Amino acid sequence: MRGYAGKFSEIDLSSGDAKDVRFSEETLRLYLGGRGLATKILWDALGKRWEAVDPLGPENILTVLAGPLTGYYAGGRMCISGKSPLTLGIVGSTIAGEHSIDMRCAGYDGLIVKGRAEKPVYILVTDSRVEIRDASHVWGKDRIDTYRILTKEGLGLLEERSPGTREWKEPSILHIGPAGERMSRVTAVQTKWTHGAGYGGYGALMGSKNLKAVLFKGMGPLPDAWDMERPRELIWEVARKRFKSDSMRRWGTGSLGYDVGARLSSEPVRNWQEEWHDEKSFGVDRFEERVWIKRYMGDFGCPTTCLKLAFVRTGPYKGAISDNPDYEIQAYGGTNLGIFQPEDNVHICSVMEDLGFCGIQVGNVLGFAGELYQRGILTKEDLGFELNWGDTAAFTRLMRMIADREGIGDVLAEGTHRAAVKLGQMKGVDLTKYAIVAKGHGIGAHGIRSRLDYVEVVSYPCSVQGGDHTSPAQRDLRKGDSELTCMLQDSGVYCMFNHESDYIWDFLQAVTGWPITADEWYDNMALRILAIQRAVLLMGGPDITWKPVEDDDIPTRWYEPLPTGPYNGRVAESEELVEDRNKYFEDVGWDSRGIPKSSELRRLGLGDVERKLKSFFN
Amino acid sequence: MLAEEPIWIMRELQRCSGCRMCEIACSLHHEGRIWPEASRVRVFMFVPGVDFPHLCTQCHDYPCVEACPVEALSVDEETSAVIVDREKCTSCGACVTACPGRVPFLHPGDGKATICDLCGGDPECVKICQEGNWDVLRVVERTEEHSYKLYARRPGEVTEQLVKILFGERGEELI
Numbered sequence: 001m002r003g004y005a006g007k008f009s010e011i012d013l014s015s016g017d018a019k020d021v022r023f024s025e026e027t028l029r030l031y032l033g034g035r036g037l038a039t040k041i042l043w044d045a046l047g048k049r050w051e052a053v054d055p056l057g058p059e060n061i062l063t064v065l066a067g068p069l070t071g072y073y074a075g076g077r078m079c080i081s082g083k084s085p086l087t088l089g090i091v092g093s094t095i096a097g098e099h100s101i102d103m104r105c106a107g108y109d110g111l112i113v114k115g116r117a118e119k120p121v122y123i124l125v126t127d128s129r130v131e132i133r134d135a136s137h138v139w140g141k142d143r144i145d146t147y148r149i150l151t152k153e154g155l156g157l158l159e160e161r162s163p164g165t166r167e168w169k170e171p172s173i174l175h176i177g178p179a180g181e182r183m184s185r186v187t188a189v190q191t192k193w194t195h196g197a198g199y200g201g202y203g204a205l206m207g208s209k210n211l212k213a214v215l216f217k218g219m220g221p222l223p224d225a226w227d228m229e230r231p232r233e234l235i236w237e238v239a240r241k242r243f244k245s246d247s248m249r250r251w252g253t254g255s256l257g258y259d260v261g262a263r264l265s266s267e268p269v270r271n272w273q274e275e276w277h278d279e280k281s282f283g284v285d286r287f288e289e290r291v292w293i294k295r296y297m298g299d300f301g302c303p304t305t306c307l308k309l310a311f312v313r314t315g316p317y318k319g320a321i322s323d324n325p326d327y328e329i330q331a332y333g334g335t336n337l338g339i340f341q342p343e344d345n346v347h348i349c350s351v352m353e354d355l356g357f358c359g360i361q362v363g364n365v366l367g368f369a370g371e372l373y374q375r376g377i378l379t380k381e382d383l384g385f386e387l388n389w390g391d392t393a394a395f396t397r398l399m400r401m402i403a404d405r406e407g408i409g410d411v412l413a414e415g416t417h418r419a420a421v422k423l424g425q426m427k428g429v430d431l432t433k434y435a436i437v438a439k440g441h442g443i444g445a446h447g448i449r450s451r452l453d454y455v456e457v458v459s460y461p462c463s464v465q466g467g468d469h470t471s472p473a474q475r476d477l478r479k480g481d482s483e484l485t486c487m488l489q490d491s492g493v494y495c496m497f498n499h500e501s502d503y504i505w506d507f508l509q510a511v512t513g514w515p516i517t518a519d520e521w522y523d524n525m526a527l528r529i530l531a532i533q534r535a536v537l538l539m540g541g542p543d544i545t546w547k548p549v550e551d552d553d554i555p556t557r558w559y560e561p562l563p564t565g566p567y568n569g570r571v572a573e574s575e576e577l578v579e580d581r582n583k584y585f586e587d588v589g590w591d592s593r594g595i596p597k598s599s600e601l602r603r604l605g606l607g608d609v610e611r612k613l614k615s616f617f618n
Numbered sequence: 619m620l621a622e623e624p625i626w627i628m629r630e631l632q633r634c635s636g637c638r639m640c641e642i643a644c645s646l647h648h649e650g651r652i653w654p655e656a657s658r659v660r661v662f663m664f665v666p667g668v669d670f671p672h673l674c675t676q677c678h679d680y681p682c683v684e685a686c687p688v689e690a691l692s693v694d695e696e697t698s699a700v701i702v703d704r705e706k707c708t709s710c711g712a713c714v715t716a717c718p719g720r721v722p723f724l725h726p727g728d729g730k731a732t733i734c735d736l737c738g739g740d741p742e743c744v745k746i747c748q749e750g751n752w753d754v755l756r757v758v759e760r761t762e763e764h765s766y767k768l769y770a771r772r773p774g775e776v777t778e779q780l781v782k783i784l785f786g787e788r789g790e791e792l793i
Contacts, residue, residue, distance in 0.1 A: 071652055098638070098663075101654060144792060151664060164711045166723030167672070167773055169655070170664050192666035219726040221645070221653035232646055236746075239639065243750055293784050296635040296752055297667060300654075301642055303750060305635040309667045311785055319788045323667055 001025050002226035003068035003511040004033075005109045009130045011123060013209050014058060014115030018130040021112070029514055033067025033109060034079030035092025035490035036529045041112060042090050043532050046083060047612060051541030055085040056183055056208040058116035064174070064214065065110035066100040067493035068512050071222040072231050073504070074238050075302040075495030076100050078174070080197040082205045085185045086361070086415055086440040087466045088544060089537030091200030092490035094470075096299040097191040098216075099172035100493065105218025117210040120181075122150065124157070124171075125216045135212040139181060142354040143190060146175050146213065154215050168217075175213035176203045177356015179403040183207045184413035186361035186402070186442075193309075193323040194349060195299075198358025199441060199468045201415065226513030234507050238500050239303035248497060249296065252306040254284040256327035261335060265565040266447035266455075268336040270374075270389050271367035272436045272557050275447045276565025277335055287325075287342045297323055304497055310346045317347035317392075325349045325359075328469075331445035332363025337370060338389025351396050355403040362402065364442025365416045366395050369408075371434050377427055382408055416442050418543075433556040437467055439537065439546055444469020449558055450567040454481055457572055458580045461552040462594070464533035470496060473584055477522060484526040491529070528604040530588060531596040535609050538595065539616055548593040552581060624698040625739055626676065626760040629769065632780055634754045636661060636669030640743035647742045655726045658734040659743045659755075662773040665792045668780050671743070671754060674700060674721050674734040675769040682733070685716030690731065698760055699736040707731050719770035 011018045023037070031037040041063055046053050053059050063081045070076040078100035084091045103110070107128045117132070120139040124131045138146050154171035173191055180187035180203030187203025188196030206212075225231050247255055261267035262283075265276040288295075291310040298305030312320040325333060325345055333348035334340065352359045372378035373387040380386055384407065387394045401409030412419050420435035436443050438460040446453045446469050448460075459472035463483055471490070474482035480501055488504070489496045508516050516525070540546050554572055561571040585592065589600030595617065601610035641657040649656050659673040676698050683691040683700060690706035691713060693699070700722075709729040713722045725732040734741075747755040781789035 098654075105654065147666065148792065155664075164714060165729075166714060167662075167720035169660055169662055169773075219655045221649065221651045221656065221727075224651060228650060235642065235646075239746070239750070249751075294632075294635070294667065296633075296637075297669075298635045298637040300638045302637045303639065305637050305750075305752070309784070311788075313786065321667075321785070321788070 001028070002224055002513050004028060005104050005107045005223045007108060008110045008112055009108055009125070010112045010114070011130060011132070012115045013113060013117040013121065013132065013211065016132055018132070030525060031529065032491040033070070034065050034094070034493035035081065035487055036525070037065055037110070037491065038063040038079060038081035038092060039090050039529050039532045042081065042083065043536065043609070047536070047608065050083070050536050051539045051545070051616070053083055054542060055083040055088060056204060058209070060205060060208070062113040062202065062205050062209060062211070063110060064113065065493065066104050067491055069492035069494050069507065070100045071104055071301060072225060072235070072511050073492060073494040073507055074235070074242060074498035075304065076300050077493050077495055078103070078197070079490050079493045080189045080200065080202045082200070082202060084200040084202070085204045086201035087537060088440065088540035089464060090533050091465045091468065092471070092487070093189070093197035093200040093202055094490055094493060095174070095189060095191060095195055095197035096302070096495060097172055097195055098300045099174050099191060099214070101222065101300045102172040102216035102218045104222055105220045106216060107218065107220060111214065113209065113211065116208065120210050120212050122213040122215060123211065124154070125214065127219050138212055140178055142177060143175070143193065143356070144354070147173060150175070150213055150215060154217065158217060171215040171217040173213055173215055176206045177354065179413070180204055180207040180356040181212070182403065182405050182413070184357070184402060184405070185415040185418070186358055186365055186413065187356050188358040190353065190356060193321055194325070194329070194353050195323065196353070196358055198360055199465060199470070201358070201361065203356050203358070225511040227510050230510035231507065234503055234510060238498065238503050241500055242303040242498055245304065248304055248306050251284045252308050253327040254287055254308065254325065254330055257330045258283045260327065260446065260453060261331070264452040265450040265562060265567045266453040267331050268367065268436070268445050268447065270338050271336060271371040271434065272447065272555070273371065274564045275449060275562055276567070277340070282330065282335060282340050290342045291346050302495065302498065306497060312343045312346050315343055317343050320347040320350035322346050322349040322353065328445050329359040329363070332360050332367070336363050336367040336445070337395050339392055339395070340390070344392040348392060348395065351399055355399065357399070357403070360444060361415060361442045362399060364436060365402070365412050365419060366398060368416045368419065368434055368436070369398060369412060370395070372423070372431065377429065377431065378408070415440060436555045436557055438463070438555070439466030439551065440544065441465070441467030443467035443555065447558070448554070449562050449570050449572055451570060452567070456580065457554065457577050458584050461554055461577065462581060462584045464530055464537055475580055475584060477587060478518070484522055484530065487526050487529055488521060524604065527589060528606065531601060531604060531606060532609055534590065534594065534596055535613055548595060552594055553577070624696065624760040625736065625757050626764065626766065627673065627736070627741060627744055628756045628758045629671065630754050631670040631776065632783055633752060634661070634670045635752050636663060637750070637752070639746045639750060640671055640755065643742040643746045647737060656732065658732060662777070664773065664777045665781050668777055668784060670776055670780060672719070672721060672773055673743070675719070675766045676700065676760070677767040677770055681716045681718065682713035682722055685712045687712060694735070697736045697739045700733045701735060702731050702733055704728070704730045717770060718767065720772050721770060
């Protein structure tokens, strides 16, 4: 078997044991790695009693998986998964960095973490060795201190174990922040300054296991490819193609602050009450002039390097650091809160990351709170202070309350959907209409009302990852940004921005030796993973069960016309959603309620999923 | 293409994006596989965003060559690169500690001293760094006027300097 290290480490934090486990070639051939394999692992382990599994209980499983393309295909990533504390299904949530490379060079394709440690720990992965170590000295620490302390500690251990052989490179780190430790559902698994696996709320899952961090250092080569000559050529061919994508390299996704916000009218502004802002107000050029200190930044094997290192040198937010803000955080830590200054935006982003939040999820819930304040539903008495749009200090304060689970922050820490339900009960009014969510996920910063962005009316309602803008259902199943294509990227595991459809199948075959074609992927493999993800999403539990069709809907807000901008008046129509949703269900082999059909499940060899779904819906 | 004159790899460390494509190019060339820890150019990142490549600068006085007790290291007359005779090398690590920048390392596979050989005068790391327009590494003619040893600094020292250039006084809190 080629392209794989061949082994995984199964770690039981309750007992402190770690053992190597292997999957059959058939399993890997069907599910690849990352999101696909996580789906298989989680279904096999938890499927029978999925709806009863508490995502924040010791029974849940955290998977940290690479894929066969990780390190070969441009922009290697790691895929974090588990039963999602936000959607209650399975979310493949990926994060860039060298961790997945170090893990594979250490001889592992992934970690399967079970149980719950008695006290804070971190996991250290070195060549064919997995250790659980005390992390009480970094518990409660923000990203800067966590990184600083664990980097030094890791370097010390490496030198101690093999002295005088080299100047040691730092171990790669995945970690959580204080908000993750307190199991806020709007938290990410993080690395570097602003990298995060945010969707899914897996910061809370790590926190629930008392797992502060994972350190990786692998000294071996990347697992050999089936045909080494071919990837050697393909790596440079893909890189040369990416070099030509100048807008992404030059401006990063931050250019969308202009493109999406001003031109396409699909950027969240003041909790999505608007999706347009004046073109000069938040252009990426202002970020370049005022806060960028590095124009190109990236991670292992990335020819695009779309990140930008940002640092505030003067003013009240002096010292704020971000290796973005990318478009999403420009929107969710900026326009969605009525904030239009780069320095303020970098500060908000910096605090989000210090505390361990997912910028999209926490920005979504902050915007929700902002609108409740605007409407007089949340008051100064509820919050302890005023919360006006554009008030950076006030939103920062609220964010800290969420991290500390202080006062109203304790409710908001559960994420927008759950906060809307709970606050609605407290206030005696329906607040879900102000929640811009899908299946518990705050929706990514791409709206559908103007019809000009890449997402479609069905994208969020039909996605098995809910509001995840990096996994949108699209009517054309084979589109470059469709959920089934994203699933390949998340299972591969590599960066979606480097995806080149002309090269990917050659690449996959050259690395694994398996004759996987586009037809095989889109007609069989992807639909198999999708069916399991849909099945567990519908089972949900224990605190929420999503209703088929009824919950496969867009936020109420999107049925209101856009009030401003060049496309004002454009709106989502429910007839359009119903028509497209029915077609989508049909195309992926689901029935009219979106439940995977028995015949389709049997065709895909998922008899156990079929039986479970039958008993669940009867 | 081989350079007619000995070359030197000039470096602009603060431009480094951290993409590590130099490590991929180097290890594919020398090892036939992707092997970051065996790459002759290694990218360090003790502080996020403060990434930089670490590679041999070919000091005038070659302290690593001088330190080798078994004469396994020599200087290539055409390229001025340090060449390791892997048969002779005893993995003692004297070259590692003799280098002011601790650039050489013992290969994670066979334990032998490993040093940049300038790819015989046409370095792969530079090619990809140039093609990608990061422009951190660039080939120039090797002349007598440069103090090459200035570039043989340990990654910790380099980090301390770069972190302050990038983050000012805040930089001190990040190390």
